[in-house]
Amino acid sequence: MAKVLMKGNEAIAEAAIRAGCDGYFGYPITPQTELLEYMSRRMPELGRAFVQGESEIASINMVLGAAAAGKRAMTSSSSPGVSLKQEGISFLAGNELPAVIVNIMRGGPGLGNVQPSQSDYFQATKGGGHGDYFPIVLAPSTVQEAIDFTILAFELADKYRNPAMILGDGSIGQIMEPVELPEVESKPPDKPWAVTGCKGREKNIIRSLYLLAGPLEARNVILQKKYREIEANEQRHAEFMLEGAEMVIVAYGTTGRVAQTAITRARDEGMPVGLFRPITLYPYPKDAISSLVEQARVFLVLEMSAGQMLEDVELAVKGTVPVEFQGWLGGRVPTPSEVTQTIKEIRTKYLK
Amino acid sequence: MPEGEVVFARPAALEDTPTHYCPGCTHGIIHRLIGEVIDELGIREITVGIAPVGCAVLAYHYFNFDTVEAAHGRAPAVATGIKRVSPENVVFTYQGDGDLAAIGTAEIVHAANRGENITVVFVNNAVFGMTGGQMAPTTLPGQVTTSTPTGRDVKVDGYPVKVAEILAQTTGAAYIARRTVTQPKYVRSCKKAIKTAFKTQLAGLGFALVEVLSTCSTNWGMSPMEALRWLDENMIPYYPLGDYKVIDEVKALP
Amino acid sequence: MFEQIIISGFGGQGALFAGQLLTYAGLEEDREVAWLPSYGPEMRGGTARCTVTVSDEPIGSPITDTPSAVIALNPPSLEMFEPRVLPGGLLIVNSSIAKEEVKRKDIRSLRIPATDMARDEFANERMANMILLGALVSMTRVVTLDSVMTALQKNLPQRRHHLLEPNRIALQKGWDIAQQASKD
Numbered sequence: 136m137a138k139v140l141m142k143g144n145e146a147i148a149e150a151a152i153r154a155g156c157d158g159y160f161g162y163p164i165t166p167q168t169e170l171l172e173y174m175s176r177r178m179p180e181l182g183r184a185f186v187q188g189e190s191e192i193a194s195i196n197m198v199l200g201a202a203a204a205g206k207r208a209m210t211s212s213s214s215p216g217v218s219l220k221q222e223g224i225s226f227l228a229g230n231e232l233p234a235v236i237v238n239i240m241r242g243g244p245g246l247g248n249v250q251p252s253q254s255d256y257f258q259a260t261k262g263g264g265h266g267d268y269f270p271i272v273l274a275p276s277t278v279q280e281a282i283d284f285t286i287l288a289f290e291l292a293d294k295y296r297n298p299a300m301i302l303g304d305g306s307i308g309q310i311m312e313p314v315e316l317p318e319v320e321s322k323p324p325d326k327p328w329a330v331t332g333c334k335g336r337e338k339n340i341i342r343s344l345y346l347l348a349g350p351l352e353a354r355n356v357i358l359q360k361k362y363r364e365i366e367a368n369e370q371r372h373a374e375f376m377l378e379g380a381e382m383v384i385v386a387y388g389t390t391g392r393v394a395q396t397a398i399t400r401a402r403d404e405g406m407p408v409g410l411f412r413p414i415t416l417y418p419y420p421k422d423a424i425s426s427l428v429e430q431a432r433v434f435l436v437l438e439m440s441a442g443q444m445l446e447d448v449e450l451a452v453k454g455t456v457p458v459e460f461q462g463w464l465g466g467r468v469p470t471p472s473e474v475t476q477t478i479k480e481i482r483t484k485y486l487k
Numbered sequence: 488m489p490e491g492e493v494v495f496a497r498p499a500a501l502e503d504t505p506t507h508y509c510p511g512c513t514h515g516i517i518h519r520l521i522g523e524v525i526d527e528l529g530i531r532e533i534t535v536g537i538a539p540v541g542c543a544v545l546a547y548h549y550f551n552f553d554t555v556e557a558a559h560g561r562a563p564a565v566a567t568g569i570k571r572v573s574p575e576n577v578v579f580t581y582q583g584d585g586d587l588a589a590i591g592t593a594e595i596v597h598a599a600n601r602g603e604n605i606t607v608v609f610v611n612n613a614v615f616g617m618t619g620g621q622m623a624p625t626t627l628p629g630q631v632t633t634s635t636p637t638g639r640d641v642k643v644d645g646y647p648v649k650v651a652e653i654l655a656q657t658t659g660a661a662y663i664a665r666r667t668v669t670q671p672k673y674v675r676s677c678k679k680a681i682k683t684a685f686k687t688q689l690a691g692l693g694f695a696l697v698e699v700l701s702t703c704s705t706n707w708g709m710s711p712m713e714a715l716r717w718l719d720e721n722m723i724p725y726y727p728l729g730d731y732k733v734i735d736e737v738k739a740l741p
Numbered sequence: 742m743f744e745q746i747i748i749s750g751f752g753g754q755g756a757l758f759a760g761q762l763l764t765y766a767g768l769e770e771d772r773e774v775a776w777l778p779s780y781g782p783e784m785r786g787g788t789a790r791c792t793v794t795v796s797d798e799p800i801g802s803p804i805t806d807t808p809s810a811v812i813a814l815n816p817p818s819l820e821m822f823e824p825r826v827l828p829g830g831l832l833i834v835n836s837s838i839a840k841e842e843v844k845r846k847d848i849r850s851l852r853i854p855a856t857d858m859a860r861d862e863f864a865n866e867r868m869a870n871m872i873l874l875g876a877l878v879s880m881t882r883v884v885t886l887d888s889v890m891t892a893l894q895k896n897l898p899q900r901r902h903h904l905l906e907p908n909r910i911a912l913q914k915g916w917d918i919a920q921q922a923s924k925d
Contacts, residue, residue, distance in 0.1 A: 206573070339553045396802035
């Protein structure tokens with residue numbers, strides 16, 4: 136298939152359309168606005184729903200409505216907007232409704248700036264809103280992955296009746312790369328629980344309120360069982376030059392790509408270093424990281440944050456091997472030279 | 488068995504179950520009116536209701552059709568999502584004054600202004616019921632609540648929000664009316680308005696809302712009869728009953 | 742081959758479009774490509790720049806602090822990127838606006854008064870980016886000029902097709918200037 140050049144934001148939008156997204160509801164915010172603009176053109180052409188909501192809060196609740204109606208629904212935003220969506224994401228999880236949320240992260244806290252960042256990792260992977268729940272979180276590092284993971288997000292969301300999130304930094308949204316747009320056999324599962332009108336069946340109720348402790352506990356037990364199932368089945372990651380690597384760099388998204396270039400240079404200089412790049416941030420690919428402690432003499436976590444994913448690596452490594460960290464704050468993106476320098480320092484400290 | 492004609496029965500759109508509402512609360516009457524209207528229009532099997540946060544959060548136990556529970560104030564957004572992807576369904580929200588006129592003002596104003604083809608039943612009892620009688624945006628000046636212990640001071644708390652009047656200003660709204668259910672004549676008029684609001688949606692004419700002045704004898708600290716009288720004497724003068732916006736196409740509805 | 746090219750200037754000078762064109766040209770040749778823009782409020786009137794990567798291998802970092810070539814359309818870009826060009830790399834300067842001489846001796850450089858030429862010869866200052874891009878393609882051979890021309894034909898929006906011919910001439914002009922300079 137011929138490759139086409141697409142911007143990350145537009146590619147995610149097109150992928151969602153191909154995945155059978157029936158309704159998109161969003162609100163403009165840099166650096167994801169092209170996604171909303173693309174949807175505003177394409178969705179009406181296809182006879183599907185597009186609404187520019189009055190806020191991120193309204194938009195995520197429109198998504199909730201469309202998901203409750205049994206349709207594939209999506210919203211997108213960037214960090215401050217995703218904070219506003221947390222109420223709705225918690226309700227999606229509590230109601231067990233499938234939906235896809237895209238967060239093209241920018242620098243924070245507060246209004247921050249519009250530059251690329253990965254500082255929403257905690258918010259995305261630890262629940263984000265109130266209550267015991269997890270959205271499934273996928274982290275693309277290229278535009279092609281942004282497409283593939285968007286399609287996967289719709290599938291996983293439907294499979295587990297759970298919100299799924301695409302977590303990319305600003306440069307994933309803005310970068311243009313050649314991609315192949317797959318033809319998707321969009322086959323959402325039957326949704327007998329959806330509110331479609333009760334003709335020929337008992338009424339359906341979609342809710343998350345259980346006034347008594349007992350029933351709510353039972354409800355949570357069911358949800359937790361589902362999360363354990365997701366953790367058992369859906370951990371995903373990519374590897375680069377891990378063979379013989381004594382230093383294992385753990386980085387996702389754009390940081391993973393930058394690390395890849397630095398690792399190539401370091402390998403040229405004979406340094407035994409490789410990359411472990413998480414693709415699912417929830418469920419975190421902890422099993423694969425744990426299995427690397429036999430091989431690795433040191434882990435180096437790189438993030439465009441003050442050290443959020445770092446905690447998940449430390450949990451997986453369980454103190455058996457040192458875990459070092461380098462972070463970039465406030466929308467600054469690492470360069471390969473900076474990473475190469477860090478690799479050299481870590482080598483001097485641990486591998487000599 | 489003696490032969491006979493059934494002249495009064497529970498609407499099919501209502502469940503055969505006691506409600507949790509306090510004695511004297513008018514939610515029950517309003518539920519019943521909605522049930523009757525849905526039956527009469529023959530739309531039970533295509534209707535999706537949105538329950539609010541507030542006393543009516545459990546409405547899905549009492550309505551006998553598909554329902555979704557929304558976050559506080561977000562019912563119009565949830566309804567928008569459903570109606571946009573499933574226009575064949577009849578979608579309505581049932582919201583209280585805290586839900587619609589405080590935390591959900593953005594959602595209701597924009598749903599109305601988009602001319603969203605949904606129906607809203609807005610129950611205004613001038614108080615936050617479920618949390619125990621705090622000031623609502625619709626609490627009257629001087630009215631004592633658990634968060635206005637010396638009465639609502641408009642200099643501190645601002646003025647009661649007149650929802651029907653505000654929403655009638657939105658260009659997108661097709662039908663905006665205020666009714667109450669304190670007397671039989673009002674009940675009949677309220678049912679007619681609710682029916683018009685559903686017919687507006689069925690005809691694809693856009694946003695329709697009926698504000699229903701309602702009692703909360705428990706939180707007002709009154710007997711049910713006192714509460715009905717207090718509403719008539721205090722709320723109706725501040726919130727006059729009537730039609731606030733009826734576009735020509737709605738007027739022409741059969 | 743692995744080239745990372747930064748094109749940088751004021752908003753409105755066409756840095757982003759020139760970069761996109763180069764990226765499309767790379768795609769025409771079935772190479773791995775990436776175009777990463779600077780973005781945000783600065784896009785309007787402030788600095789606009791992009792990094793174009795053209796490679797035979799899958800691209801790791803689309804970001805570089807050591808570009809193999811730079812087009813500096815304005816003085817701040819010259820100041821910022823001259824020190825960063827990879828030794829042996831290329832720096833092309835729009836000398837109509839960026840008047841400082843290139844100080845580094847370990848890189849190739851070419852100064853073209855592109856804005857003046859665009860104004861004088863095309864009555865359109867916005868052709869400067871194409872002149873400079875033509876020169877860059879000539880001096881790096883990162884793609885062929887044919888590929889750039891094809892990419893232009895395919896990707897210039899229909900409503901701008903009256904600009905196709907002037908763009909082509911400007912690209913050729915830049916190419917010729919660079920050819921001439923390499924002979925001198």
